[in-house]
Amino acid sequence: MKNPFRSTRIFFGEMIGELQKASWPNRTELRDSTIVVIIAAIILGIFTSISDFALYQVVDLLTSLVS
Numbered sequence: 135m136k137n138p139f140r141s142t143r144i145f146f147g148e149m150i151g152e153l154q155k156a157s158w159p160n161r162t163e164l165r166d167s168t169i170v171v172i173i174a175a176i177i178l179g180i181f182t183s184i185s186d187f188a189l190y191q192v193v194d195l196l197t198s199l200v201s
Contacts, residue, residue: 159167
C-alpha cells in the first residue's frame with residue numbers, strides 16, 4: 135500500500151518548485167491589474183442592473199397587457 139504521507143510530501147515539494155518558477159508581478163503591475171478588475175466588475179454590475187431593470191419593465195408591460 136502506498137504511503138499517503140510520502141505522496142503528500144512529494145506533492146508539496148513539486149508545488150513549491152513550480153511556484154518558484156512562476157513570474158510574480160511587481161507592485162505596479164499588481165495595482166494596475168487590480169484596478170482593471172475592479173473597473174470591469176463595476177461595469178459588469180451596471181450592465182447587469184440595467185438589463186435586469188429593462189427586462190423587468192418588459193415583463194411588467196406584457197403582463198399588464200394580458201390581464
